Amino acid sequence: xxxxxxxxxxxxxxxxxxxxxxxxxxxxxxxxxxxxxxxxxxxxxxxxxxxxxxxxxxxxxxxxxxxxxxxxxxxxxxxxxxxxxxxxxxxxxxxxxxxxxxxxxxxxxxxxxxxxxxxxxxxxxxxxxxxxxxxxxxxxxxxxxxxxxxxxxxxxxxxxxxxxxxxxxxxxxxxxxxxxxxxxxxxxxxxxxxxxxxxxxxxxxxxxxxxxxxxxxxxxxxxxxxxxxxxxxxxxxxxxxxxxxxxxxxxxxxxxxxxxxxxxxxxxxxxxxxxxxxxxxxxxxxxxxxxxxxxxxxxxxxxxxxxxxxxxxxxxxxxxxxxxxxxxxxxxxxxxxxxxxxxxxxxxx
Amino acid sequence: xxxxxxxxxxxxxxxxxxxxxxxxxxxxxxxxxxxxxxxxxxxxxxxxxxxxxxxxxxxxxxxxxxxxxxxxxxxxxxxxxxxxxxxxxxxxxxxxxxxxxxxxxxxxxxxxxxxxxxxxxxxxxxxxxxxxxxxxxxxxxxxxxxxxxxxxxxxxxxxxxxxxxxxxxxxxxxxxxxxxxxxxxxxxxxxxxxxxxxxxxxxxxxxxxxxxxxxxxxxxxxxxxxxxxxxxxxxxxxxxxxxxxxxxxxxxxxxxxxxxxxxxxxxxxxxxxxxxxxxxxxxxxxxxxxxxxxxxxxxxxxxxxxxxxxxxxxxxxxxxxxxxxxxxxxxxxxxxxxxxxxxxxxxxxxxxxxxxxxxxxxxxxxxxxxxxxxxxxxxxxxxxxxxxxxxxxxxxxxxxxxxxxxxxxxxxxxxxxxxxxxxxx
Numbered sequence: 001x002x003x004x005x006x007x008x009x010x011x012x013x014x015x016x017x018x019x020x021x022x023x024x025x026x027x028x029x030x031x032x033x034x035x036x037x038x039x040x041x042x043x044x045x046x047x048x049x050x051x052x053x054x055x056x057x058x059x060x061x062x063x064x065x066x067x068x069x070x071x072x073x074x075x076x077x078x079x080x081x082x083x084x085x086x087x088x089x090x091x092x093x094x095x096x097x098x099x100x101x102x103x104x105x106x107x108x109x110x111x112x113x114x115x116x117x118x119x120x121x122x123x124x125x126x127x128x129x130x131x132x133x134x135x136x137x138x139x140x141x142x143x144x145x146x147x148x149x150x151x152x153x154x155x156x157x158x159x160x161x162x163x164x165x166x167x168x169x170x171x172x173x174x175x176x177x178x179x180x181x182x183x184x185x186x187x188x189x190x191x192x193x194x195x196x197x198x199x200x201x202x203x204x205x206x207x208x209x210x211x212x213x214x215x216x217x218x219x220x221x222x223x224x225x226x227x228x229x230x231x232x233x234x235x236x237x238x239x240x241x242x243x244x245x246x247x248x249x250x251x252x253x254x255x256x257x258x259x260x261x262x263x264x265x266x267x268x269x270x271x272x273x274x275x276x277x278x279x280x281x282x283x284x285x286x287x288x289x290x291x292x293x294x295x296x297x298x299x300x301x302x303x304x305x306x307x308x309x310x311x312x313x314x315x316x317x318x319x320x321x322x323x324x325x326x327x328x329x330x331x332x333x334x335x336x337x338x339x340x341x342x343x344x345x346x347x348x349x
Numbered sequence: 350x351x352x353x354x355x356x357x358x359x360x361x362x363x364x365x366x367x368x369x370x371x372x373x374x375x376x377x378x379x380x381x382x383x384x385x386x387x388x389x390x391x392x393x394x395x396x397x398x399x400x401x402x403x404x405x406x407x408x409x410x411x412x413x414x415x416x417x418x419x420x421x422x423x424x425x426x427x428x429x430x431x432x433x434x435x436x437x438x439x440x441x442x443x444x445x446x447x448x449x450x451x452x453x454x455x456x457x458x459x460x461x462x463x464x465x466x467x468x469x470x471x472x473x474x475x476x477x478x479x480x481x482x483x484x485x486x487x488x489x490x491x492x493x494x495x496x497x498x499x500x501x502x503x504x505x506x507x508x509x510x511x512x513x514x515x516x517x518x519x520x521x522x523x524x525x526x527x528x529x530x531x532x533x534x535x536x537x538x539x540x541x542x543x544x545x546x547x548x549x550x551x552x553x554x555x556x557x558x559x560x561x562x563x564x565x566x567x568x569x570x571x572x573x574x575x576x577x578x579x580x581x582x583x584x585x586x587x588x589x590x591x592x593x594x595x596x597x598x599x600x601x602x603x604x605x606x607x608x609x610x611x612x613x614x615x616x617x618x619x620x621x622x623x624x625x626x627x628x629x630x631x632x633x634x635x636x637x638x639x640x641x642x643x644x645x646x647x648x649x650x651x652x653x654x655x656x657x658x659x660x661x662x663x664x665x666x667x668x669x670x671x672x673x674x675x676x677x678x679x680x681x682x683x684x685x686x687x688x689x690x691x692x693x694x695x696x697x698x699x700x701x702x703x704x705x706x707x708x709x710x711x712x713x714x715x716x717x718x719x720x721x722x723x724x725x726x727x728x729x730x731x732x733x734x735x736x737x738x739x740x741x742x743x744x745x746x747x748x749x750x751x752x753x754x755x756x757x758x759x760x761x762x763x764x765x766x767x768x769x770x771x772x773x774x
Binding site: 260266 | 382383384422608610616617622623624625627629631632633634635636637638639640641642643644645646647648656660
């Protein structure tokens with residue numbers, strides 16, 4: 001068990017993934033055949049022994065409530081463990097990072113753990129947070145920043161202390177003492193600050209000892225449709241798959257029957273979830289639960305999300321089909337590998 | 350506390366006729382149709398029938414069954430108003446004994462039933478494959494007001510001698526019941542699914558307990574005793590799919606029925622989802638050059654070979670140049686390169702070495718013959734290791750590891766071109 005609370009925060013809610021995040025947060029993106037992006041982050045925390053995890057939400061959090069519930073599927077619905085979804089309290093308008101994070105205090109103040117780990121919600125990485133705590137203590141830091149190599153976006157002095165951050169720097173998580181976290185947020189609120197990174201961290205470089213822990217293993221940060229597409233496709237590579245699934249990744253379980261491969265099925269190089277029916281040709285694709293693929297269908301390089309139906313004689317290439325899409329008989333949709341086409345949830349084509 | 354009806358599931362039998370399949374597992378916990386266990390059907394029925402309290406009577410090899418059931422959450426039995434309770438044999442103040450029969454198992458758990466003071470008790474088996482709404486059966490029983498109602502199903506006349514055969518009048522009242530008759534007088538078979546009015550059941554269980562000649566069995570003793578005393582018993586006709594998977598053959602057939610999209614079993618039914626315990630598993634991976642047709646494949650399985658008309662469970666590895674036909678592959682099985690598996694059941698944890706041929710039509714392997722398998726199937730028992738180049742014929746059961754080139758086992762045909770076996774084994 002780690003003496004830390006987990007807080008997952010959508011620092012990147014403004015990223016635009018076309019129709020993919022029109023009705024959901026980035027954290028709720030379906031990924032890898034049966035997961036949502038957030039499953040990787042929560043699972044990683046659970047696997048490290050973080051037993052109390054909160055998800056701060058801003059908008060479009062309905063799918064998160066359905067998917068995560070009380071954290072049963074992550075083993076968090078038990079004594080001494082908890083999973084909380086913290087919705088915004090304000091009723092309308094844009095809500096600042098600082099006020100959203102302040103909402104998290106209502107949960108974090110109930111615990112006695114020494115640390116809080118605030119994780120971003122759009123990266124997939126495998127990391128043991130115990131190493132970050134060790135690093136934090138060794139550096140006698142105020143804040144430890146877990147981030148991959150940022151090609152100069154994180155500027156440190158000779159002692160490794162962070163002295164500046166460029167606005168588009170990429171990080172995974174922040175480790176901070178719980179009391180300091182509460183104090184910084186209270187102070188920021190008093191000053192009317194809005195952006196946690198720019199107003200709370202960057203403006204306080206002189207008062208805070210922030211250290212960068214360099215993450216060097218495999219990761220993927222989903223910040224564009226192309227990145228989303230490529231990450232999914234990379235799971236077809238056994239080497240990458242083994243890295244991504246090095247530890248258990250939990251997700252909501254569903255009562256699907258096994259996948260049925262019918263007479264006309266010709267499936268090669270695919271990742272396929274349970275509950276599908278396949279009677280056509282499917283190559284180099286990621287197929288989510290409950291997808292139905294008719295006969296004489298030709299699918300190549302596609303991501304097909306849950307409960308989508310592909311009728312007979314359809315040809316699809318380089319397409320991302322969101323959930324519950326229906327592609328009618330005889331349709332032909334072709335995108336470019338460099339620019340995959342997204343078909344929105346529940347669309348009928 | 351009082352509820353109207355509770356369910357007791359008999360899940361303690363050894364299932365001898367399933368041979369190696371039940372070597373270290375009880376019948377209800379044997380994998381079925383890829384991702385299920387046999388008992389999932391009965392538990393799913395209970396869940397869909399709104400039965401809130403379930404007792405499961407276990408005895409033979411219950412460990413896997415216990416861990417499968419856990420707190421009952423996969424079937425929705427973890428709320429504070431309902432529950433699944435595993436009831437193993439236990440010692441009491443003045444006695445200590447195993448369950449002597451199905452009736453005795455219920456008798457020994459009378460205190461469990463009494464806690465809930467139910468008007469009715471449903472008695473079920475943990476080894477049947479079917480989808481049945483018990484609430485209709487219970488309503489029928491209440492409406493008829495008899496001592497017991499037996500669910501029945503029409504069976505082919507040729508098979509009738511294997512069942513408890515019932516004759517009923519136009520009011521569904523049972524006029525005759527014969528367990529496994531030599532000359533069946535009807536084709537209405539008891540499914541082993543009963544509703545009893547609790548007070549009457551208790552009376553007969555006590556009488557039966559004191560009868561030293563009794564086998565303490567519902568079909569053999571309790572029902573005949575009730576018939577003899579002119580209790581009113583009714584037959585409830587069920588017309589869906591139902592199969593008692595008590596033999597290797599019926600187990601195989603039921604699996605193939607699940608695989609058949611036109612079968613009445615229809616495990617894909619959205620309105621009657623089959624619930625089971627699932628783990629965190631990654632999706633199945635179908636590699637380049639694989640070919641999968643008319644088959645079920647489940648999560649966390651990797652396929653690099655050809656799978657035809659077969660069922661593949663989770664955590665299975667099927668290597669390149671493997672051909673699997675008309676077979677059932679259980680969890681955690683490894684099938685190495687170049688194997689041919691036909692008409693076979695490969696049980697949990699088995700490991701088949703390279704270029705083996707299991708279920709070969711053209712060789713006979715009498716040293717693997719088994720009294721419980723005679724229908725052209727071949728069974729590899731759980732956790733068995735078979736080294737490279739071994740050929741096993743039909744009607745065979747491999748119960749122990751084969752770690753050497755089987756020169757000393759007469760009858761096993763050997764691929765004479767191979768010399769690699771000694772390195773591997």
